[in-house]
Every structure is written in C-alpha cells, then in structure tokens.
Amino acid sequence: LAGAQSSQGAAKKAVGTLGRLTSLDKGDARAWYLLGRNMIQAGDARQAVSDPLVRALALMTQLGNEQGQGDVLHAMGVAHQRLGEYPHAIAKYGEAAAIRQKIGDRRGTAVSLKNRASVRIAMGDFADAEPDLRVAGDLYAKIGDRKGLADVANDLGALHEGRGQYARARQSYQEALRIRRDLGDEQQLAQSYDNVGYAFFLEGEQDNALAYW
Numbered sequence: 001l002a003g004a005q006s007s008q009g010a011a012k013k014a015v016g017t018l019g020r021l022t023s024l025d026k027g028d029a030r031a032w033y034l035l036g037r038n039m040i041q042a043g044d045a046r047q048a049v050s051d052p053l054v055r056a057l058a059l060m061t062q063l064g065n066e067q068g069q070g071d072v073l074h075a076m077g078v079a080h081q082r083l084g085e086y087p088h089a090i091a092k093y094g095e096a097a098a099i100r101q102k103i104g105d106r107r108g109t110a111v112s113l114k115n116r117a118s119v120r121i122a123m124g125d126f127a128d129a130e131p132d133l134r135v136a137g138d139l140y141a142k143i144g145d146r147k148g149l150a151d152v153a154n155d156l157g158a159l160h161e162g163r164g165q166y167a168r169a170r171q172s173y174q175e176a177l178r179i180r181r182d183l184g185d186e187q188q189l190a191q192s193y194d195n196v197g198y199a200f201f202l203e204g205e206q207d208n209a210l211a212y213w
Contacts, residue, residue: 002034011041022052029059029068037075040082049079070099074112081119089119110139110148114155121158129159150179150188157195161202170199 002017018035022028033056039048053076060068077092093116100108114136120129133152140148157172177192197212 002038006034006038006041011038014038015042015044026055027059029056029063029065032056032059033068033072033075036072036079040075040079045079045082049076049083053079066099066103067105070096070103070105070108070112073099074108074115077112077115081115086119086123090116093119106139106143107145107148110136110143110145113139114148114152117159118155121155121162124162126159126163129155133159146179147183147185150176150183150192153179154192154195157199161199166199166202170196170203173199 002014002021005011005014005017015035015038018031018038021031022035025031032052036048036051036053036056039045039052053072057069057072057076060072073092073096077089077096080086080089080092093112097109097112097116100112113132117129117132117136120126120132133156137149137152137156140146140152153172153176157169157176160166160169160172173192173195177189177196180189180192183189193212197209200206200212201209
C-alpha cells in the first residue's frame with residue numbers, strides 16, 4: 001500500500017502507512033528506510049534523518065545488508081542536502097558511493113557521485129565536483145542510462161557556468177537538452193530550455209536566449 005501511495009506522489013499518505021507498519025514490526029529495516037525516504041519527499045527531512053533512517057541503517061548493518069546500507073546512506077545524503085547541511089551531505093553520499101561501488105551497483109554509485117557533485121557545485125567546489133561527474137557519466141554510459149547522462153550533462157553545464165565558461169556551459173546544457181528531447185519528461189525538458197537560454201543570455205546573445213525561453 002505504501003509503495004502504491006508513494007508511486008502516485010502521495011508521500012504523506014505513504015508516511016502514515018509506513019508509520020503503522022513500523023509500529024507493528026520495529027525490526028523491518030526496509031520499512032524504516034522507506035519511511036525516511038517518504039518523509040524527505042513529504043518535506044520532513046529533519047525528522048527523516050534523525051529517526052527512521054538512523055534506525056534503518058542500524059538494522060541494515062546488523063543484517064549485513066550492504067545494498068541496504070548504501071541506500072540508507074544515500075537517503076541521508078539527500079536529507080542533509082535538502083536541509084542545506086552540505087558537508088554532511090557530501091560525507092553521506094561518499095559513504096554510499098563507496099559501498100555501492102564495492103558491491104557492483106553501478107547505477108547506485110553513479111547517482112551518489114552525481115549528487116555529491118551537485119552539492120559541491122552549490123558550494124563552489126568545482127575542482128572536486130568535476131571528477132565525480134566524469135566517473136558518474138562513464139558509469140551511466142556503460143549501463144545505457146540516458147536520463148543519468150542528461151543529468152550529468154546538465155550538472156556539467158552548471159559547473160562551467162559557475163567557472164564563468166559560458167560557451168562550455170551552453171554546450172553541456174545543449175547536450176542535456178538533446179537527450180531529454182527523446183525522454184518525454186516535460187519538466188526536465190523545460191529546465192534544459194531555460195538553461196540553454198540563460199547560457200545564451202550570459203554570452204550576450206539575447207535573441208537566441210529569448211527563443212529558448
């Protein structure tokens with residue numbers, strides 16, 4: 001039930017369902033993890049990282065479930081990122097990436113590295129963000145994840161933009177746009193049009209910027 005509610009975007013309902021589940025079975029590691037993840041989606045990142053995700057990590061560790069540990073650590077990273085606690089987010093994403101790489105979870109590793117890079121870009125730490133994006137991009141390419149490749153290209157655009165390299169930023173944003181045109185996610189497509197337009201604006205090409213906007 002909670003899975004169905006979450007997949008329909010009803011995170012608050014899923015939180016209620018998972019709250020009832022964890023009250024019945026306090027030893028269900030995945031239930032605690034899903035409770036924390038849905039709390040983040042419902043806008044309660046502080047509570048998520050303070051209670052259910054801590055419980056989930058402890059149980060996953062006791063069970064020796066490394067995939068579960070990586071998933072929980074990544075969720076903790078997301079919570080800290082939402083809260084603006086960037087050093088904590090970087091640390092959790094790094095721990096998640098290390099575990100996911102160890103067990104051969106290439107997609108999970110790529111996601112954690114890309115998210116860590118996003119936090120570093122927000123902090124202006126472009127030198128450390130770029131290697132994470134390059135590795136994430138290579139992993140996405142190997143598993144054929146085009147959405148992941150588009151996300152990496154988009155973040156590379158933000159990285160170049162932060163460095164004042166507007167032509168390179170535009171090229172990366174255009175690469176993300178090229179991929180997203182085929183994926184059907186209109187929200188991300190709109191983001192890419194906006195980013196390409198803004199890059200043209202920064203280059204002083206207002207007519208091109210207006211066309212994309």
